[in-house]
Amino acid sequence: MKRLVAVALGILTAIGGFVDIGDLVTNAVVGARFGMSLAWVVVVGVVGICLFAQMSGRVAAVSGRATFEVIRERLGPRAGGANLIASFAVTVLTLTAEIGGIALALQLASSVEPRLWIPFAGLAVWLVLWRVKFSVLENVTGLLGLTLVVFAVALAQLGPDWGALVDEAVRPSIPAQEPAPTYWYYAVALFGAAMTPYEVFFFSSGAREERWTTKDLATSRANVLVGFPLGGVLSLAIAGCAAVVLLPRQIDVTSLSQITLPVALAGGKLALALAILGIVAATFGAALETALSTGYTLAQFFGWSWGKFHRPAEAARFHTAMGVAVLVGTLVLLTNVDPIAMTEYSVVFSAVALPLTYLPILLVANDRQYMGEHVNGRFTNALGLVYLVVILAASLAAIPLMIASGAGQ
Amino acid sequence: MPSPRRARPARATAAWAAVAVVGGCALGPGSADGYEARTLTDPVDEAASAVATGTLVVELAVRDRAFATVADTALLDAIGDAGGAQSTLAADVPRDPPLVAARHEAVVAVAQAVAALADARAWVNRTADRDAAEVLDALSSAADALDAAVARAERA
Amino acid sequence: MSPRLPRRARAELAAAELPVPPAPAGLVLDARLHILDRQVVDVDDVPVTTLDDVELAPVPGHPDVVVVTNLLRGPVLATRMFGGRPPRSRWHGIPWRDVTEVGTVLRLGVRGETLDVLWVERWLRDHVIDRIPGGRHAPE
Numbered sequence: 001m002k003r004l005v006a007v008a009l010g011i012l013t014a015i016g017g018f019v020d021i022g023d024l025v026t027n028a029v030v031g032a033r034f035g036m037s038l039a040w041v042v043v044v045g046v047v048g049i050c051l052f053a054q055m056s057g058r059v060a061a062v063s064g065r066a067t068f069e070v071i072r073e074r075l076g077p078r079a080g081g082a083n084l085i086a087s088f089a090v091t092v093l094t095l096t097a098e099i100g101g102i103a104l105a106l107q108l109a110s111s112v113e114p115r116l117w118i119p120f121a122g123l124a125v126w127l128v129l130w131r132v133k134f135s136v137l138e139n140v141t142g143l144l145g146l147t148l149v150v151f152a153v154a155l156a157q158l159g160p161d162w163g164a165l166v167d168e169a170v171r172p173s174i175p176a177q178e179p180a181p182t183y184w185y186y187a188v189a190l191f192g193a194a195m196t197p198y199e200v201f202f203f204s205s206g207a208r209e210e211r212w213t214t215k216d217l218a219t220s221r222a223n224v225l226v227g228f229p230l231g232g233v234l235s236l237a238i239a240g241c242a243a244v245v246l247l248p249r250q251i252d253v254t255s256l257s258q259i260t261l262p263v264a265l266a267g268g269k270l271a272l273a274l275a276i277l278g279i280v281a282a283t284f285g286a287a288l289e290t291a292l293s294t295g296y297t298l299a300q301f302f303g304w305s306w307g308k309f310h311r312p313a314e315a316a317r318f319h320t321a322m323g324v325a326v327l328v329g330t331l332v333l334l335t336n337v338d339p340i341a342m343t344e345y346s347v348v349f350s351a352v353a354l355p356l357t358y359l360p361i362l363l364v365a366n367d368r369q370y371m372g373e374h375v376n377g378r379f380t381n382a383l384g385l386v387y388l389v390v391i392l393a394a395s396l397a398a399i400p401l402m403i404a405s406g407a408g409q
Numbered sequence: 410m411p412s413p414r415r416a417r418p419a420r421a422t423a424a425w426a427a428v429a430v431v432g433g434c435a436l437g438p439g440s441a442d443g444y445e446a447r448t449l450t451d452p453v454d455e456a457a458s459a460v461a462t463g464t465l466v467v468e469l470a471v472r473d474r475a476f477a478t479v480a481d482t483a484l485l486d487a488i489g490d491a492g493g494a495q496s497t498l499a500a501d502v503p504r505d506p507p508l509v510a511a512r513h514e515a516v517v518a519v520a521q522a523v524a525a526l527a528d529a530r531a532w533v534n535r536t537a538d539r540d541a542a543e544v545l546d547a548l549s550s551a552a553d554a555l556d557a558a559v560a561r562a563e564r565a
Numbered sequence: 566m567s568p569r570l571p572r573r574a575r576a577e578l579a580a581a582e583l584p585v586p587p588a589p590a591g592l593v594l595d596a597r598l599h600i601l602d603r604q605v606v607d608v609d610d611v612p613v614t615t616l617d618d619v620e621l622a623p624v625p626g627h628p629d630v631v632v633v634t635n636l637l638r639g640p641v642l643a644t645r646m647f648g649g650r651p652p653r654s655r656w657h658g659i660p661w662r663d664v665t666e667v668g669t670v671l672r673l674g675v676r677g678e679t680l681d682v683l684w685v686e687r688w689l690r691d692h693v694i695d696r697i698p699g700g701r702h703a704p705e
Binding site: 107108109110111245249250251254255257258261264265268269272273276409 | 451458474476477483
């Protein structure tokens with residue numbers, strides 16, 4: 001019974017923790033502009049993140065080493081160092097976007113300007129990282145983030161033409177008035193939003209934080225294979241709400257407030273309150289995860305002592321690095337950059353940095369010295385190789401597409 | 410001779426990478442063709458999106474389906490978008506006389522949209538002397554003016 | 566005239582010219598594969614550092630034999646990518662005699678507190694973390 005509760009908790013946390021500001025904004029932007037014709041990218045991205053999260057969790061549980069520890073050993077110092085810089089930069093960019101998202105969501109709840117919320121959001125993120133235990137931190141934000149399921153409920157209540165939506169998703173085509181580079185640019189952005197690099201660092205380091213062993217492999221597999229796809233369903237629901245309400249009115253999504261309007265239309269004030277709560281929880285949780293990931297990448301590359309299971313005094317460099325990262329993110333936001341624009345850049349650059357994170361995991365998951373008998377099976381390897389090609393293609397195409405489409409103009 | 414042989418593929422790769430990146434400039438909306446019409450229609454479309462958002466928000470507020478804070482925030486964001494569109498249009502200097510006239514009409518239409526959105530926000534905050542119907546009418550006529558401006562720009 | 570050999574000739578050449586590796590009794594390690602860039606942990610399993618370099622020195626009396634004297638850690642992130650080496654004064658060393666095990670991690674037999682390599686950690690702990698309330702308590 002206790003095992004069942006643990007597994008259920010893990011799955012629910014995975015669902016609630018799947019959506020972050022990148023998913024929220026990119027899915028809404030895409031839904032309001034392209035309808036459901038980019039839904040296939042979400043499916044591809046979810047399968048990919050399931051594959052790699054499962055691999056990285058298995059590596060961490062079996063070998064007792066987290067991702068970045070092995071990246072340096074496997075790639076060698078030069079490639080490992082370049083990997084560190086790129087991954088760290090993208091993660092800090094994502095962290096900044098997430099803190100901005102918290103401030104925007106709090107503005108929705110209070111009408112107080114986001115700039116006033118930003119220092120509080122940064123401070124709150126740092127305080128939780130300082131004092132709260134890892135499992136509490138993950139479970140609370142994950143469960144509260146589950147309220148985002150209100151988007152799926154709202155979509156059902158809006159009574160859309162399901163046949164048309166499914167048809168658009170299953171037989172995608174570029175809409176007449178949108179140029180092809182813009183369509184593919186948003187495909188890459190959506191892919192980067194679904195397969196965020198920090199998720200892999202966080203998942204494998206979290207496995208070490210919670211002291212997973214080979215006995216926990218089944219739980220980890222359940223969390224990933226059930227939780228993440230359901231999280232993907234939530235992403236599709238956000239896109240669907242935008243497609244059903246915003247697309248016919250020709251509203252382009254440029255702010256967080258527009259994303260919540262379909263929920264208000266469908267379910268009134270109660271649904272709106274749940275949506276705002278869900279957005280605050282999801283962005284706060286994602287801010288915690290990205291901040292922890294910045295700490296993990298640096299500490300694991302340089303060999304510092306790391307982990308929330310240590311007292312801060314025992315992991316001084318780890319906590320200092322995270323504190324500095326949160327501070328930098330907060331300061332950047334205080335210069336009045338648009339958090340939504342930051343989010344859009346962070347997902348595209350996530351797509352660019354993807355091969356750096358996924359290739360080493362694929363290499364290590366096949367290494368018998370680390371994995372013993374738990375190396376990748378043939379199916380996993382085949383799928384992993386296919387995804388490596390897809391990831392490389394997305395990464396190489398991202399910058400040219402960004403230039404060609406004028407960053408989605 | 411190992412050095413040129415190793416340098417040649419590296420230089421070739423760098424050259425192809427540069428071509429690929431810069432090649433993106435030649436394709437798609439980022440490229441320099443069709444410049445004049447799009448510089449007018451893009452900001453007007455942005456303003457039209459802001460007006461549509463404002464209309465939706467006011468309708469939700471009338472039916473009491475949204476909190477005042479959310480409506481206020483959404484309208485503030487819409488005003489920001491429309492204001493940005495207005496600045497872009499006002500700063501644009503087209504050369505052909507038909508485009509100059511189209512730009513003038515676009516700026517006037519966007520200004521009308523900004524005013525309607527500001528009144529809508531005042532109404533949401535209960536500081537306006539208008540009622541919901543008047544606010545919705547103002548938004549609707551702003552939307553019509555924007556549509557006319559787009560049509561004029563595309564004809565020019 | 567292409568300097569490249571045809572494939573068959575290359576294979577024969579390789580087989581003929583490769584030296585036979587020594588096979589002594591004991592553990593044979595490849596420094597680059599097994600030692601460099603590995604995690605070093607102390608006797609309590611606390612991570613110390615990752616290994617950046619290894620210092621070799623000739624054995625007095627046997628000029629052909631070199632042994633490992635120190636494990637080195639230095640500010641190499643920039644030099645690895647752009648070239649060059651940091652000066653000798655910037656490197657911290659861990660004596661090789663402290664190493665008890667070489668596996669997926671290198672295990673030391675001493676506690677991290679005694680090592681110079683961890684001075685940044687100690688400095689930050691004493692001057693930053695301790696100043697912030699709650700730093701010494703376990704998270705709740």
